[in-house]
Amino acid sequence: MAQALFYLFALLMVAGAVGVIVNRNAVNGAMCFLLSLVGVAGLFVQLDAYLLAFVLLLVYAGAVVALFLFIIMLLNTQGPQRPAFGKVSVFAGCIALGLVLAGLMSYASRGRLDAPDPNASEAVGAALKPYAYQLFTTYLLPVQVMGFMLLIAMLGVIVLSRKPGSGEGAP
Numbered sequence: 320m321a322q323a324l325f326y327l328f329a330l331l332m333v334a335g336a337v338g339v340i341v342n343r344n345a346v347n348g349a350m351c352f353l354l355s356l357v358g359v360a361g362l363f364v365q366l367d368a369y370l371l372a373f374v375l376l377l378v379y380a381g382a383v384v385a386l387f388l389f390i391i392m393l394l395n396t397q398g399p400q401r402p403a404f405g406k407v408s409v410f411a412g413c414i415a416l417g418l419v420l421a422g423l424m425s426y427a428s429r430g431r432l433d434a435p436d437p438n439a440s441e442a443v444g445a446a447l448k449p450y451a452y453q454l455f456t457t458y459l460l461p462v463q464v465m466g467f468m469l470l471i472a473m474l475g476v477i478v479l480s481r482k483p484g485s486g487e488g489a490p
Contacts, residue, residue: 321365329362331354331358334351335351335354335356346391349387363375370448394480
């Protein structure tokens with residue numbers, strides 16, 4: 320079951336990353352980025368790193384992706400049309416594809432790596448408990464100040480992106 324979940328989250332992560340690259344619409348690209356972040360958070364949960372998964376979803380998925388979407392929709396960017404692929408781009412893509420295929424064939428011919436002994440090392444989540452305690456007790460004020468600074472930056476983006484003459488005080 321754990322291996323099936325790993326493959327599911329890995330597929331989700333890779334599909335989201337490919338969607339970010341392939342999508343021409345910036346909003347769809349941001350949504351694919353969110354999908355990729357959910358896959359990474361799922362992998363963190365499988366590693367018993369619950370704090371990292373929570374912080375990843377809270378900070379990146381909750382704040383950064385929302386800020387991306389807000390700015391994209393506020394600025395209403397369509398972006399220029401992409402130029403056709405040139406000869407150099409096609410050649411570089413073929414080389415990259417060849418390297419990926421060579422790596423996959425090398426992996427398939429040599430077999431899988433030996434799994435480490437799970438009893439030999441400490442669990443990842445256990446080492447994060449002191450970090451979480453420090454983050455939410457000792458360093459709570461700096462975290463709150465950074466959140467307030469991000470809010471100020473977002474408001475600054477709103478003010479700077481307004482078109483001239485589109486405000487209430489405009490003549």
